[in-house]
Structures are given as structure tokens and as C-alpha cells.
Amino acid sequence: MSVSVKHPLDVMIRKLGGSGRFSQAEMFALKSLSVVVRTLEAHHDIVPEGGPATHCCIVLSGWTCCYQLLDEGRRQLLSFHLPGDLPDLQGLHLSEIDFGMATLTPAVVAYVPHTDLRRLIESFPGISTALWHEAQVSAAIHRAWMSSLGRRAARERLAHLFCELYLRLKAVGLANGNTLPMPLRQPDLADALGLTSVHVNRTLKDLREDGLISLKARRLEILDWARLQAIGQFSPRYLHG
Amino acid sequence: MSVSVKHPLDVMIRKLGGSGRFSQAEMFALKSLSVVVRTLEAHHDIVPEGGPATHCCIVLSGWTCCYQLLDEGRRQLLSFHLPGDLPDLQGLHLSEIDFGMATLTPAVVAYVPHTDLRRLIESFPGISTALWHEAQVSAAIHRAWMSSLGRRAARERLAHLFCELYLRLKAVGLANGNTLPMPLRQPDLADALGLTSVHVNRTLKDLREDGLISLKARRLEILDWARLQAIGQFSPRYLHG
DNA sequence: CGCTGGCTTGATAAAGTTCAAACGGGGTGG
DNA sequence: CCACCCCGTTTGAACTTTATCAAGCCAGCG
Numbered sequence: 001m002s003v004s005v006k007h008p009l010d011v012m013i014r015k016l017g018g019s020g021r022f023s024q025a026e027m028f029a030l031k032s033l034s035v036v037v038r039t040l041e042a043h044h045d046i047v048p049e050g051g052p053a054t055h056c057c058i059v060l061s062g063w064t065c066c067y068q069l070l071d072e073g074r075r076q077l078l079s080f081h082l083p084g085d086l087p088d089l090q091g092l093h094l095s096e097i098d099f100g101m102a103t104l105t106p107a108v109v110a111y112v113p114h115t116d117l118r119r120l121i122e123s124f125p126g127i128s129t130a131l132w133h134e135a136q137v138s139a140a141i142h143r144a145w146m147s148s149l150g151r152r153a154a155r156e157r158l159a160h161l162f163c164e165l166y167l168r169l170k171a172v173g174l175a176n177g178n179t180l181p182m183p184l185r186q187p188d189l190a191d192a193l194g195l196t197s198v199h200v201n202r203t204l205k206d207l208r209e210d211g212l213i214s215l216k217a218r219r220l221e222i223l224d225w226a227r228l229q230a231i232g233q234f235s236p237r238y239l240h241g
Numbered sequence: 242m243s244v245s246v247k248h249p250l251d252v253m254i255r256k257l258g259g260s261g262r263f264s265q266a267e268m269f270a271l272k273s274l275s276v277v278v279r280t281l282e283a284h285h286d287i288v289p290e291g292g293p294a295t296h297c298c299i300v301l302s303g304w305t306c307c308y309q310l311l312d313e314g315r316r317q318l319l320s321f322h323l324p325g326d327l328p329d330l331q332g333l334h335l336s337e338i339d340f341g342m343a344t345l346t347p348a349v350v351a352y353v354p355h356t357d358l359r360r361l362i363e364s365f366p367g368i369s370t371a372l373w374h375e376a377q378v379s380a381a382i383h384r385a386w387m388s389s390l391g392r393r394a395a396r397e398r399l400a401h402l403f404c405e406l407y408l409r410l411k412a413v414g415l416a417n418g419n420t421l422p423m424p425l426r427q428p429d430l431a432d433a434l435g436l437t438s439v440h441v442n443r444t445l446k447d448l449r450e451d452g453l454i455s456l457k458a459r460r461l462e463i464l465d466w467a468r469l470q471a472i473g474q475f476s477p478r479y480l481h482g
Numbered sequence: 483c484g485c486t487g488g489c490t491t492g493a494t495a496a497a498g499t500t501c502a503a504a505c506g507g508g509g510t511g512g
Numbered sequence: 513c514c515a516c517c518c519c520g521t522t523t524g525a526a527c528t529t530t531a532t533c534a535a536g537c538c539a540g541c542g
Contacts, residue, residue: 050478066384068384068385068388070388070392070393070474071474074392075392076387076388076391076392078384078387078388090377090380090381091377092373092377093370093373093374093377094374094377094378094381094481095481096478098381098384098385098478098479099384118370121369122366122369125363128362128363128369129334129359132333132334132373133334133335135376135377135380136331136332136333136334136335136376137335138380139331139376139379139380139383140331140335140339142380142383142384142387143307143309143319143339143340143383144309144339145387146309146317146319146383146386146390147309147317147319149387149390149391149435150317150390150432150433150434150435151311151315151316151317151435152311153529153530154529185487185488185489186488186489187488191391192391193391194390194391194392195530195531196530196531196532197488197489198490198491198530198531198532198533199529199530199531201489201490201491202490202491202530205490233311233312237291237337237339238339240335240336394497394498395497395498426519426520426521427520427521428520436498436499437498437500438520438521439498439499439500439501439522439523440497440498440499442521442522442523443498443522443523446522483542484541484542485540485541485542486539486540486541486542487538487539487540488537488538488539489536489537489538489539490535490536490537490538491534491535491536491537492533492534492535492536493532493533493534494531494532494533494534495530495531495532495533496529496530496531496532497528497529497530497531498527498528498529498530499526499527499528499529500525500526500527500528501524501525501526501527502523502524502525503522503523503524504521504522504523504524505520505521505522505523506519506520506522507518507519507520507521508517508519509516509517509518510515510516510517510518511514511515511516511517512513512514512515512516
């Protein structure tokens with residue numbers, strides 16, 4: 001009987017498809033990755049916008065986000081990242097990254113050099129495919145966000161985002177019944193959804209008064225999943241391809 | 242002296258980095274891809290939203306776009322694609338695509354089976370890297386669009402898009418001085434930028450009256466590149482990584 | 483207790499939408 | 513060759529959604 005030793009990258013491996021997806025050699029290669037692990041406070045930059053791309057970062061615990069800054073203090077959040085995610089996998093084959101990354105909660109992240117990851121991709125087809133898949137799911141999420149930002153009204157955007165986060169959290173075991181942690185503050189939601197925090201506040205109030213959600217003490221409860229999904233025109237298809 | 246035979250995929254190969262990037266074996270493999278070539282009229286669906294993903298499509302000539310549909314006739318364009326582009330490379334490792342593709346002009350496209358492309362990726366590191374890079378640039382464009390949709394005003398969005406299209410067209414030799422073909426109709430621009438066509442119309446008028454662009458007979462002339470770039474907060478960095 | 487950071491609310495303004503109608507120009511059929 | 517038609521563009525006026533500015537509130541924490 002095999003002893004299952006806990007490995008820091010276990011969350012990521014599970015996220016990439018679980019040990020069932022990889023050969024023994026691939027599992028070994030993944031677990032042999034030499035990573036630097038760092039613990040960060042909430043609301044801290046992980047990597048600022050525009051630096052050279054040399055490492056990929058893996059979220060081991062906590063929430064992080066990617067963002068871009070414009071002038072006059074404008075900010076657009078590009079994605080949220082949960083444990084197991086590789087937020088800047090999208091920069092693996094770029095010489096320079098065009099976005100910043102920050103923590104939203106206290107978080108633990110691991111850094112892997114691009115060179116190591118590229119070597120893995122060249123040597124192990126299973127790992128290559130898993131990383132391709134991961135990157136393409138994240139592109140699919142980008143597309144869904146574009147549709148929200150471009151064509152959905154404020155309450156639809158919120159509904160859509162809450163549906164997405166609920167399913168993604170459930171997938172990594174971080175949702176509890178119809179309840180999920182909601183560390184995002186209203187200005188964070190605003191910057192993700194292309195709204196102002198004032199308007200997010202009023203729209204949240206609407207959703208609450210309509211009996212769709214309850215939001216207090218940093219926890220979001222989904223009271224009417226079917227209706228929330230309908231309002232957000234949410235179809236879970238895109239989360240897995 | 243080697244005879245250079247014209248190959249249908251030449252545009253794509255050039256786009257992926259040119260023959261200098263690939264080994265002889267890789268060039269041979271690329272040119273041996275068996276593709277189905279099809280000529281399409283303007284404003285025709287290439288692939289409708291939500292089908293199973295089995296082939297990748299390569300634009301050989303003309304303009305195409307990716308889109309998502311919402312209810313009440315709402316539509317969001319997700320990207321524009323020019324000759325040499327692989328619009329649905331982002332679906333190569335997904336079982337099902339979450340977006341549709343359509344022509345914007347008369348176009349010629351080639352179809353390659355996913356299986357063939359995946360085999361190339363497994364066998365040829367140079368091709369794998371080139372395709373990764375291509376996919377990641379397209380994700381970078383997605384990010385730039387998210388910032389536009391979420392945080393830029395109408396005239397800024399138009400300015401940003403025009404800057405992007407100008408550089409991309411120039412890169413494939415389709416811009417002429419400061420002039421570029423502009424087959425997009427105002428409703429297309431509107432669906433790309435998350436606006437109404439009426440508002441696009443008024444905003445274009447503003448840009449024209451400010452001496453920034455001239456737009457007639459399906460050609461866009463950029464009269465003041467520096468100012469257009471400034472208005473759109475456009476930084477070309479993201480187009481190459 | 484009293485601060486502080488985020489939440490809530492109100493009043494007003496701006497940006498963008500909607501509806502509706504007229505315009506224009508290139509292609510087609512009489 | 514002209515008249516017509518059609519599709520996209522342009523313009524106007526009224527309306528909605530969202531932003532802005534500003535002040536008060538509340539809860540958790542030192």
C-alpha cells in the first residue's frame with residue numbers, strides 16, 4: 001500500500017486533471033519541480049505589470065487576480081485565481097507580460113521557472129496537453145468576461161460572475177452547499193465588472209431584495225440558483241471546454 | 242538555387258514566425274498538412290457557436306471574427322482575424338467550442354483536423370512553441386479588449402481598436418502608408434466595442450472632426466497616429482509579448 | 483471607546499441607448 | 513439610362529443606465 005505524502009503542488013496537480021491523467025513518470029516530473037514558495041499578505045502585488053516574464057506562479061492557497069492599469073486610477077481585473085490555478089501560464093511563451101498580478105486574500109504561491117516548465121512540456125505529452133487545456137480554459141473565461149463587459153447589464157454581470165465563482169470554488173472543494181467565501185470587496189467587483197463600486201453596491205442590494213443572494217460576513221449564499229443563472233445567461237459549458 | 246513554390250499555408254507560416262523559425266523537418270511537416278480549403282462569402286458563419294471541436298481553421302485571405310450570442314439579439318465580437326491567423330486555435334484542446342466564427346469579408350479559409358495539429362505539436366518542439374506563442378498573443382489581445390470594454394470610454398475604445406488593427410494589418414503587409422482597409426460596418430464595430438451602432442456613428446464623427454482619422458470608401462486613414470494612440474492609451478507591447 | 487476601512491444612501495450629471503425617421507449611394511431591373 | 517431599392521449611415525429627441533460627488537453609517541479591532 002502506497003503512502004501518500006503531501007506535496008505542495010498537489011492542489012495544482014489535482015486541478016490539472018488529477019493523478020489519473022498523468023503517467024508515473026509525469027507525476028514524478030511534476031513533483032520534482034523545484035519551486036520557490038512564498039506567503040503573501042492580502043492586497044499585495046505578486047508581479048507588477050510589464051516586467052519580463054521568467055517564472056510562472058501557482059496559487060497554493062488564497063485568491064489572486066490579474067489586472068491592467070489605465071490612467072486616472074482606472075483598473076480592470078482580468079481574472080480571479082483560486083488554489084491550483086496558474087494565473088500567468090498565459091505568459092509562458094511571451095517575453096514580457098502585459099498584466100499585473102495581486103493577492104486578494106492572504107495567499108501562498110509557488111514560483112516555477114519558465115525554462116523548467118517548458119522542458120516538461122517538451123518531454124511529457126500528458127503535461128503538455130494538461131497545460132494547453134488549462135490555458136485554453138482560461139481563455140474561454142476571458143471570452144465569457146468579454147461578453148459580460150460588452151453586452152450585459154450590471155445585474156447580469158454580477159449574476160454571471162457569482163455563478164462562475166460558485167462553480168469554480170465547488171470544483172476545488174471550497175464551496176459549502178450553496179455558500180461560498182466572498183473575499184472580494186465591492187471595489188474589486190467593480191473593477192472586474194467594469195462598473196463603479198457605488199453601482200455595484202446598489203445592484204447587490206437589488207439582488208438581495210429580489211431574494212437571489214445573501215451576502216454577509218464575507219460569505220455569499222446563492223438563494224435561487226436557477227434564477228441567478230437565468231439572469232446572468234450563465235452556461236457552465238465554457239468552464240471545461 | 243531553391244525554387245520557392247507557393248503553398249496555401251505560406252501566410253500562416255509567415256505569421257507563425259517565418260521559415261527562419263522552423264527546422265527543415267518542421268517546414269516540411271507544416272507544408273505536408275492536409276487541409277481542406279474553402280472559399281466563403283462575406284457575412285457567413287464559418288462555425289456556429291457550441292459545436293464539437295474537431296478542426297482548426299486558418300484564414301488564408303479576408304477578415305473573420307469570433308463572437309458569442311446572448312438573448313434579445315445581443316452579440317459580442319471576441320476577436321478579429323486576418324490572413325495567417327488561426328481564429329480557433331484556442332479550441333484545439335477543448336472538446337467543445339464556446340464561440341462562433343464568421344466571415345466579415347469574402348474569405349478563403351483552410352481546415353486542419355485537431356488530430357493532425359496535435360501530432361505536429363508532439364513531434365516538433367518548434368511548431369509547439371510557435372503555436373503556444375500564437376495562442377498566447379491572442380489571449381493578450383483578449384486582455385486588452387477586456388480593459389477597453391470595462392474601463393475605456395467610447396472614443397477611447399475606437400481609438401484603441403484602430404491602433405491595434407493598423408499594426409496587425411501592417412504586420413501582414415495589408416496596410417498602405419497610414420491607410421488600412423476597413424471592411425467593418427458600424428454595427429460590427431459596435432458589437433466589438435460593446436456599444437450601439439448609433440453611438441459608434443456619433444463617436445466616429447467626433448474622431449473625424451478632431452482630425453484624427455478619415456474614413457470613407459471602406460478605407461480608414463490615420464491622420465494623427467500619436468494622438469490616436471494617446472487617446473486609446475494604446476501600447477503595442479501586447480501584440481507580441 | 484473611538485478609529486478606520488469598507489458599505490450605504492442621496493442628489494445630480496454624464497455617457498450611452500432607444501426609437502424613429504431621413505439620407506445616400508451603388509447595384510439592378512424595367 | 514433612369515428609377516427604384518436596399519443596406520448601411522446619419523441625425524434628432526427623449527429616455528435609461530451608470531457615473532460622480534459627497535456625506536453618513538456600521539462593524540470590527542486596537
